[in-house]
Amino acid sequence: MKSIGRILRLAAPYKGLTVLNMLFNLIQVLAGLFTLTLVAPLLDVMFGNNKEVVKPKNINVNGFDFDAVYNKFITWLTEFIQEDKPKALLVICGILIVATIIKNIARYLALYFLVILRNKSIQNIRSKLYDKILSLPLSFFTNERKGDLMSRMSNDVKELEWSLMTTLDAIFKEPVTILFYVGSLIFMSPQLTLFVVILLPVAAGVIGILGRSLKRKSKKNQEAQGALLTFLEESLGGMRIIKAFVAEKIFSNKFSVINETSTKANIRVNHRGDLASPVSETLGIVVAAVVLWFGGNMVFNGELLPSVFIAYFAIFSQVIPPFKQLSNAFPMIQRGIAGMDRYEEVLNADVRIYEKADAKSISDLQNEIEFRNVSFAYGMETVINDVSFKIGKGKKVALVGASGSGKSTLADLLPRFYDLQQGEILIDNVNIKEFKLDDLRGLMGIVAQESILFNDTIASNIAFGVAGATQEKIEAAAKMANAYDFIMQAENGFKTNIGERGSKLSGGQRQRIAIARALLKDPQILILDEATSALDNESEKLVQQALDNLRQGRTILVIAHRLSTVRDADEIIVLEQGNIMERGTHNQLIALQGYYSKLYNMSISHA
CATH class of the missing domain: 1.20.1560.10 (ABC transporter type 1, transmembrane domain)
Structure with a gap:
């Protein structure tokens, strides 16, 4: 009974x-x-x-x-x-x-x-x-x-x-x-x-x-x-x-x-x-x-x-x-x-990402983001080990390293897609667990290596998550992402349905739509997880110009294997098996003739 x-x-x-x-x-x-x-x-x-x-x-x-x-x-x-x-x-x-x-x-x-x-x-x-x-x-x-x-x-x-x-x-x-x-x-x-x-x-x-x-x-x-x-x-x-x-x-x-x-x-x-x-x-x-x-x-x-x-x-x-x-x-x-x-x-599954009853609101980044002694594991497998670094407001910081080094995991910890086991992440010296989840994630725009699009029109995909987005703003974001021209060549322009997961578009086109979506959100923090890896050289150059224009007053966290895209970063964090191996600007790391220099030379030779 x-x-x-x-x-x-x-x-x-x-x-x-x-x-x-x-x-x-x-x-x-x-x-x-x-x-x-x-x-x-x-x-x-x-x-x-x-x-x-x-x-x-x-x-x-x-x-x-x-x-x-x-x-x-x-x-x-x-x-x-x-x-x-x-x-x-x-x-x-x-x-x-x-x-x-x-x-x-x-x-x-x-x-x-x-x-x-x-x-x-x-x-x-x-x-x-x-x-x-x-x-x-x-x-x-x-x-x-x-x-x-x-x-x-x-x-x-x-x-x-x-x-x-x-x-x-x-x-x-x-x-x-x-x-x-x-x-x-x-x-x-x-x-x-x-x-x-x-x-x-x-x-x-x-x-x-x-x-x-x-x-x-x-x-x-x-x-x-x-x-x-x-x-x-x-x-x-x-x-x-x-x-x-x-x-x-x-x-x-x-x-x-x-x-x-x-x-x-x-x-x-x-x-x-x-x-x-x-x-x-x-x-x-x-x-x-x-x-x-x-x-x-x-x-x-x-x-x-x-x-x-x-x-x-x-x-x-x-x-x-x-x-x-x-x-x-x-x-x-x-x-x-x-x-x-x-x-x-x-x-009855445990949500785990808990928001405090008295969570604080946050509407902007004032000074810096800090990863302080951060460690994280998937089950018993440690993927981030005691990592610490800061990202100043308006700065561009790049995370590089071989596949499986922990780059994407670090990026996922910032919007609290996962909660770390040790250490803390702070925004303006306040632990991100103190903030309301919606407010925290509202500060960020994310472009992943695999562009996740939905079975809807191009306009709806660009305006995804942005209430009341006007056609003018949608088109402006598309232009900044170098997507406007191919969109206008489509049968129905911005009203063109792109199919399940964007199947009617090429890989580069999907990537640019995803970038336009992030640009329209106008976030204070941009997380670009290998964001330009799917673009041809010409499109990559134009997108990089758009991202450079967007840097003013914003913080950018970039994860990429194509090291040529992060040469202008204010700081490059080199990861290996979850540990920081080297850090500095591109020129400083090249001068060290260490792990980064080896990765960079390999990427240049493959290019």
């Missing part, structure tokens, strides 16, 4: 819809029950030899005499029928039609509100999950596979959707139906109903055992689906490399293995789930056979009128479908609970 409660909490924001669904389900049940309770007296009076109906034993609850009410109704019905049977039959047929119409209107309205409830709840689930994903630090995405996250957003949420609908039926509709129908059976024959009350819970227990097994298999299946999506996402993203290395066969074989694992997991889940329906139907027939045998003997012995037994069995037959639905619901609920576990794993 605790697990079911977890799923029901998803519908908690929509209590009004839940109440309406329950109300119309109740009306549906009562209307259906009303028509069936007429069977015994009608059969007995219209077609039986007796003119009286055998009365049940007196039932008195808190002073309310059910027996008296029932007998008054039967007496009135008997007299009405005896006066004019054809007219009575017509009236009864009309009552049955009206009751059926009421039942089905209530059924439709119950489903109507259930569909709204289900979809609103799932909308809320997706929004919460997506907002949580956006709030997580970059460290989370280095550990979690993108395909697995996509699976949680799609497959697991879909399982939750159907599980929620099934749970609402299993909790609010089917039990109410069974309760009212079994109550009527007790009223008609307590002795016969004893078998129903004993046998149905036993059958439900058997179904519960199947459900628990299904939950374990469902979780493994959903994990396998996540692995499949991850591999597919990687394949699509790396299609150029796959073809360049003629690796189609290798990836096809890998996909076959993962696909086979996913298929087997899915088959196991479906086989176990498919057991629920035949098992529940078999158990239902066993219970029905016991009732038929025992009730038939009661009729033979004169303990129960045939008409009452027919009515009893008609009502009992209506208990079987909701019981079967309830039994079948448990496997679906268990699959949903497995999806709920995976959903909550993300929802």
